[in-house]
Amino acid sequence: MCGFAVAIDWPDAAEAVNRLVQGIATRGDVTDPLCQPKETVAMCTRRLRIIDRDNAVQPQTSFDGKLAVSFNGEIYNYRELRDELVTLGARFRTDSDTEVLANALRFWGYHALAKLRGMYAFVAYEIPTGQFLAARDPFGIKPLYVMQKDNGFLFCSEMRPLLNTVEKGDVMSLPPGFLLTHNTCAPFPSMVQPQPETFQPTDRKKLDALLREAVESHLPSDLPFAIMFSGGIDSTLVAHYARQVRPEVSGYFVGGHESVDYPFAAAYAEATGFDMKKVPFDPHSDDTFALLSEAVVTTESFEPALVRGAVVSLAVSKAIQKDNIRVALCGEGADELFCGYTPLEKAFGIDEGYGRAMREECLGLMNRISLQRVDRCSMHHNLETRVPFLDPMVANYARGLAADDLVRDGVGKAALRDLFDLYPKDLPRIIRDRSKILFSEGAGLKATPEEYAWDDRFEDAISDIEFVDGLRRYSAFNLHSKEELYYLQLLHQGMDVFRMPQLRKRARITAAPPSAAKSA
Template identity: 35%
Template sequence: MCGFVGFVDEERGYDRLSVLQAMAAAIAHRGPDAEGLFDDGRCALGFRRLAIIDLEGANQPLLNEDGSLVLVFNGEIYNYRELRRRLTAAGHVFSTEGDGEVLVHGWEQWGPKLLDQLRGMFAFALYNRATGELFCARDAFGIKPLYYTAEGRRLLFGSEIKGLLPHPRFQRRLNEGRLATYLCMEYQPDDETLFEGVRKLPAGHWMRWRDGVLERQRWFFPRFTDAGKAPRGSLDRNAALIADTLRDSVATHAVADVEVGCFLSAGVDSSLVAHEAARIMDARTFTVGWGEEAYSELAAAADFAKATGLRNRQRVIDDRTFFASVPAVQYAMDEPLPNPSAVPLYHLCHMAAEDVKVVMSGEGADELFGGYPYYQECLAFEPYGAVPAPLRRAAARAASHLPEGTHGRRYLMRGAEPFARRYLRWEYNFTFAEANELLHPDLGGTSSADAQASTPLPPWALGRDLVGEVLGGAPDEVTAMQTLDILLWMQQDILLKADKMSMAASLELRVPFLDREMFAIASRLPTGQRVSRRETKVALRAAAARTLPPRTAAMPKKGFLTPLASWLKRDRWAAELREVFHSETARRYFDVARLDQLLADHQAGRARNMKKLWACYCFLLWHDQYFR
C-alpha cells in the first residue's frame, strides 16, 4: 500500500525535482517507509512506500528490463504469484519479489487486457519513455483512488488531491457549482470534485495521455447476471459456495510479509472475515465504540471474540475526542465527507496501526449480497407499482396532507415516485430546493457539467444516463439498486472513507468481499437469495450460519452508528457549530440565518437536522484548511 504523484509537463520554468519532492511529501502518510523519484524532463513520477511485501526490495518507481517502462502503483495484486509464473514462462525477467512488477511485465505481454487478469485493488500509472504515453488504471470497484487535472499539454495526477497542490501551475479554486450536489448527496456522483478542474478516474476505468490528448475508457462494469426470479442453484449450495470462496479470498488477502489484523464489529460481514482469518493465523482484531451503550458494538464484538478465540482490542470514543478529531478527518478526506462514521473509523485505523500494518475489513458485502434494508422496499412496492402512475400520484398528493407518522403515508408518497428519485441518494440529505435556498444568493455558481446553465444541475440530472444504463440491464429494482450503490455510494463514500482514513494512519486496509471471485458468486445469485421481504443478505447469512454463532449470523444491519444527533443538542457542541456557522467563510457561502434555524430546530427537538448540520459544518472546516 502506497501513494504516488506525478506530472507530464515539458515546461522548464520551475525546479521539477523540488516540485516532485514537495508533491510526494504531501502524501507521505500513505508511505512513510521509503520515497522514490523519477524525472526524464517530460514525465515526473513520485512514490511513497508502505512496505508490505518484499520489504527490502520492490521499491518504486519500477522499471522493466530495458528501462523503457516506468511504473508507480498503489494497492495489492493478490494473484501476483500466479501471474509471475506465467510471465516468467513467457520469457520475462523479474528483479524483485514484489507484486507490482507483474504490472510492468503484464503490460508488455498483454497491454490493456492485463486489467482483466488482475485480482486485487489498485491504481497505477505506467509511463512509456519511448512514446511519451502515460497509461493509468483503477481497480474494478474503486478501492484505491486516482485523481487528475489536465490543462493544455500538462497533466497532474496522484493518489490524493493534496498531492497535486504543491505544483506551481495548479490553480486552487472551489468548484462552487457543485456545492448544491454536495449538500444533497454528501459527495459528487460523477468524476468531478469540489476542486475546480480536478477529476476522479472512475472505478473500472483506464485513461491514456499522449501529446496533450486524454482518452478514457471503462474496462469493468458490475453486471448481475441473475435471471430475475428464476432459481439458480439451491440456497444450501450457494451458501457453501460463498463460504468456500470467502475462505479462499481471505487467505489470498492475508498474504503479506508483515502482521495482518482485522476490524471487528458486531455485524456478520466483519465477523465472517475475522473468523476466516483466525483459521490461518493468530489474528488480532480491533473495535471502537461509544460510552453510550445504545450506539456501541463493543460488548457484542467482545462476546464474539471470546466465543471464537480471537484477540480483541477496544477503544471508547467520547464526544470530546470525536469533535477534536473532525478537522483532521476532513483534511485527510481531501474533499468534505460528512458521514459521521468517518470519525470512529479514523480512530479505529490509528489504534490498529499501533499494532499492525495491514487489516482486513468487511466493506462491500452489503452492496454485493443485498445487505441494506431499503432494498426490501423494492419488494414491498411491487404491488403498488402495478397501480397506474396517475392514480399513485393522486394518492401521494392526498397522503402528503396527512400528519407525519400516519400509517401508510410514507408508503403512498414514496411509492408514487420514479425509481431514481425513490431509491437513489440524490436527496439523501437536503432536497435540491433546500440546498439552493441555503446557499448564499450571490453564489450563483455554474456546474462545469453544464456550462450553459444559469444554475447548478440537480444531482439526479447528473446521474440520468447512468440510471438509464443500469435500469436497462437489470432484471428488477433490487438488482438495479445494488448496481447503482456499487457505482455510487460504495465508490464515492464507503471505499473513499476506508482508503483515506486508513492511509491517514499509514495502515493498509484490505477488503476480501470486493474480490473478483466473490463478485462472480454474488452476481449469479437469484434475487431472492440476496434480498427477501423477511431478510437481507439471505445467501450470505446462510453461509455465515455454517460457522458463526447464530446470534452473529442473524445480526440485522446497523451501520456504524454514532451518538452525534444527541450530542448536537448539548449546548457545548451547539455553540461549537454556531461559532463556525457565523464565520467569514459561512457568510460567504450560506444563508447564516437558515443555519441558525436548522440548529435551533434540532436542539429544540422540532426536527432531526443532524445530517444537514453536519454537512455544513464539515464543509466549512474542510474549506478553511484548503482555501484560506
Template identity: 30%
Template sequence: MCGIAGIFHCGIPKPVDSERVRRMSDALAHRGPDGSGVWTGPGVGLGHRRLSIIDVAGSPQPMHSSDGRATIVFNGEIYNYRELRRELASEGAQFRTDGDTEVILAAWARWGVECLPRLHGMFAFALYDAHRRELLLARDRLGVKPLFMAHLSDGSLAFASELKGLLAHPLLRREADPLAVEDYLAWGYVPDHRSILKGVEKLPAGHYRVLRHESSPQPPVQWWDVDFTRRRSGSSADLSAELLHHMRQAVASRMVADVPLGAFLSGGVDSSSVVALMAESSRDPVKTCSIGFDVAALDETAYAEQVALRFGTDHRSRTVDPDDFSAVDRLATMFDEPFADASALPTWRVCQLARENVTVALSGDGADEAFAGYRRQIFHAREEQARAVLPAALRRPAFGALGAIWPKADWAPRPLRAKTTFQSLADDGAAGYARALGVVPPELRATLYTDRFAREIGDYRAEDPLVEMMRSAPARSGLDRAQYADLKFWLPGGILTKVDRTSMNVSLEAREPLLDHRLIEFAAQLPQRERIRGRQGKWLLKHTMRRYLPDDVLFRPKQGFVTPVAQWLRGPLAGEARAIASGARLARTGWFDEIRLSTIAEAHIAGRSDHSRLLWQLLMLDRSLDRLGISG
C-alpha cells in the same frame, strides 16, 4: 499501500521539475512513510511514497522494467501476483524483486492494456512506456484505491492519490464547482463523476486512461463492469457451497503480507465472517480490534468480544468518548473534499487502534452492496412489486399527493414515516431509489440556495447521474439496479473513500476481501430469493455462515458506527451551527440563504426539529472550503 503523484505533458514534452513532483508526493507522506522516490523523463515525472507491505526490503519505486522501457508508480496490492509471476517467468520474463510491482511491469510488456483483467486486487497506478511515448493510468474494478487528475494551464496533466497531492502544484486552480456542491448536499460526499474543484477529475473505478505526447488527451475507457443480467441455477445448498469457496479464496488471498496483519471486528455479520475465515486458515491467533462507546445504545463491543472468544483471536478494544467532536478539523484535512459521513470519526479511531499492532487490517466492507444487506434495498424490492401492480398513471397522482401533504416525522416509529415512501412510489424505480439513497432531498435543497447560486446550477439535479446509471444498468430487476448503483456510485464515492482516507491517515493498509471481484460477479448472478427473503437481506450469506456464527450475530438488526451529531450541534458545536449562516467561510460564498440557514440552526439548537444531518453537512463543507482556500 502507497501514495502516487506525477505530471505528464500531453502536448510538447516539456521538462518536468522534479522538485514539483516531490512536493506533490510528499503531500502524501502519510500514505507511505517508509520510503520515497521521484523519476523524471522528457515530458513526464513520477513520484511515490511507500508503505512497505510485500518485499519490505526491495521493490523501491518508481520502478523501471528490466529493459528500461517502462516505469511505474503503484498504489495497492495485486493478490495473485505470485501466479502471474510464474506464468510470466515461464514465458521468459525475468524478475529482480519479490514483490507485485515488477509483475505489473512484466504483465504490461507481455499483454499491454489487456493485463488489467488479469490483475486481482486493489490498485491505482501510472505506467510510462518510453517506446510508446504514452502514460497509462489505471484504477481497480471497484475503486478501492483513488486517483485524482487535473489538466493544468501549461498543457500538462497532474495526478495524485489524493486531492492534497494536486493542491501542492502551484498551477492548480482553487475554484469550487457549483455542481459538486449540489452533489454533496444530495449525497453527503462528492461522487466520483465530480470534484469539489473545477478542472479536477477522478479516474472512475474499473477504467483506464492512455495519454500520449503530442496528442490530445483521450477520455477514460471502461475495462470492467458488473453484470446483473445472468442468473445462477442450482439449489441453495450448491450456491452456498460455491459462495463459501469464493469467500475462503478471497480472505486467504488477502492474508499475504510480510508485515503484521489483523482485522477490524465490529461484531456484525460481515466483519465476523471475515474473522471466522481468517481464523480457519491461520495457525496463529488472528489479531482483531474494535471500538466501543460508553453509551450502551451505541456500543457493540459485547458482540465483537463474543466472536473474538469463539475464534480465539488476540482481541483489543478501546472505549472512546462519544463526544469526540474535537477531530472535526482533522477530518476536513484528511478528506480534502467535503465528506459528511459522521461514522468517519469512529472509523478513524479504530484504524488508529489497529495501527498500534498491525500494518494491514481486513475489513468486512462490501457485503451489503453485493448481497443486498441494506434496509433501503429491501424496501426498494417491495416498492418495485407495488410499481409492477399499480400503473404509473395511478401511482403518480395518488402517491404524489400523499407525499406532498404527509408530515415529515423523523421522531415517529419507522412504520409511520411514510412521507419518503409515498414520494418514492410516485416516481419510477430509479428516481425512487435515488431519493432513498440521498441525504437532503431536492425539495429541501431548493429552499437553501440563493437565487444566484440556483442559476449557476441551472437544470442540473444531483440525482440525474444516478437515475441514468440505474436505467442503463446491465440488470434484470429493480433490486439488481439498486445494487448496481450501490456498487458503482455509493461504494467508491462514500464507503471506500471513508476507509481509504481514515486508514491511510495513520499509514494502515485496509483490505476488503468481500469486494473480491469474483465474489462480486458471483453475487450479481444470484436469484433474488437468495439475496432477500421476507424482511431478511443477505440471505444466502447469512445461511452460509451459520456453520461459523451464532444467530444473535447473524440476525440482529444492522447498527454500524453511530456518532451523536445531533447532541453535539445542540451543545458544544451550537456556536459552529450558528456560524454556518453568518460569519463562517460558507456564509461568505453567497451560495446559501442566510436567513433560511439561521432558522434551521436555531430550530435544531432549541430542539424543535432534528436538522443534524444537514447542519453536519454544512459544517463539514465549511471546514473543507477553509482547508482548500475557497471563498466561492
C-alpha cells in the same frame, strides 16, 4: 500500499512531483528516489513497505527497461501472473507485484487489466515513446486524481497536494474502472463482470469456498495483520475465515461495553477465544467532536455519511498502527453487494428491478463514501486496509444471486446469514440474526435512529442566518443541513473546494422507484 505522484509533459516536473510527495507523507514509511526519464517527466512514490520490502523500490520497470510504473495497491494474483509471464520470456529482479504489473503491461498492453485481481491505481510510462497509461480498479478501492494543463498531466493519490502545488485548474478524479491516456478516457474490461441478465439461487458451500479463498488471498504472507471488528455479520465472517489460516490474528473493536455493537462482538470473542482489543471511544466528548476537523481534512470530503464514520475509522486505524501493524482487513462492500442497507431492503420489497438498480448505484458510490473513508483514514496512520468482499469472484457471485438470497422476508444479506448455519459452534446466531448497524452507530455515535449525538452542536455552531448565507455561498454543493455546511466550511479552510468538481456531484441515491401504474 502507498501513494505516488507522477508528472508527464509537465513543466518543472521534478519540482512539482517533489512537492506532491511531501503532501502524502502519511501514506508510507519511505520515500523512493525520484525518477526522471526526461526533463518534463517525473515519478516518485511514498511507499508503505509490505511486499518485498527491501527491493520493491518504485517506479518498477519492465524486464526490457522500456516501461516504468508507479503503483498504489495490491495485486493478489501477482504470483500466478508472474509464472505466466516467465513462460513468455519475462525476467524478474524483485518479488514485487509492481514489477509483475510492469511486465504484464509490457506483454499485454491494456489487456493486462482484465487479468488483475486486486485493488490498484497506477501510472505506467513508456520511456521510448512518451506515452502513458493510467488506471484505477473497478470499484475505486484506491484513489487517483489528475490535473491537466495543455498536453501535460499531473497525478497524485490525494487531492490536497495537487491543489497546493498548482495555483489554477480543477482536480479531477479518475472514475473507477477507467483508464486514461493522452487521448482516451474510457472503461476497461476487468475481472468484475457486468450484472447478469439471469440470476441463480445461492449455494452455501460455494459461497463459503469463495469467501474463504478471497480472505486467504488478502492475508499478508509474512507480516502481522489486524481485523477491524464490529461484531457485525461482515467483519465476523472475515475474522472467521482469516483465523482458519492465521489463528493468532487480533480484532480491534471501537467502543465500550455500552456500545450497540459490543454484545455481538463479545459473543463471538467468548465463543471462539478471539483476541478482541477494545479501542476507547466516547461519542459525546468534546475531544471526539474536535476530531471532526481531522476527519474532514483527512478524508477530503464533507459528506456526513463519510465524515461520521471517519471519526471511528481514524480511531481504529491509529490503534492498529500503534501496535506496529501495517495491514488490516475489513468487511466493506458486503452491504452493497449483499443488500444489507435498509434502503436496499426496502427497494427490493417494492420491485426487484428497482432494488438491483439501487444496488448498482450503491456500488458505484462506494469510491466516494466507504472506500474513500477506508483509504484516507487507514493511510493517514500508515496502514493498508484490504477489502476481501470486493474480490472479483465474490462480487460476481453476489451480483448473480436471486433476489430471495439477497433480501428474504424484508431482511438483507440472506446468503451471508445462511453461512452461519455451516458453523454453528463458531458463528453465533445472535450475530446471524442481528439488524444492520452502521459502523459509527455501532461504536455509539448514534445511539438510536431518532438520536444523533452531535445535532445540538451544529445548531450552536451555525446560526440560521449563517446557514442561509452558507447555502448562498455554496449553492453549487446542494447542501441540506447545518451539519453539511459545518463540514464543508472545515474542508474549505484547508483546500479550495471550488476547484474540486467531484464534490459538487453529491453522493446520493437517485434510482427512482417504479411508477404507481407499473406497480399496479
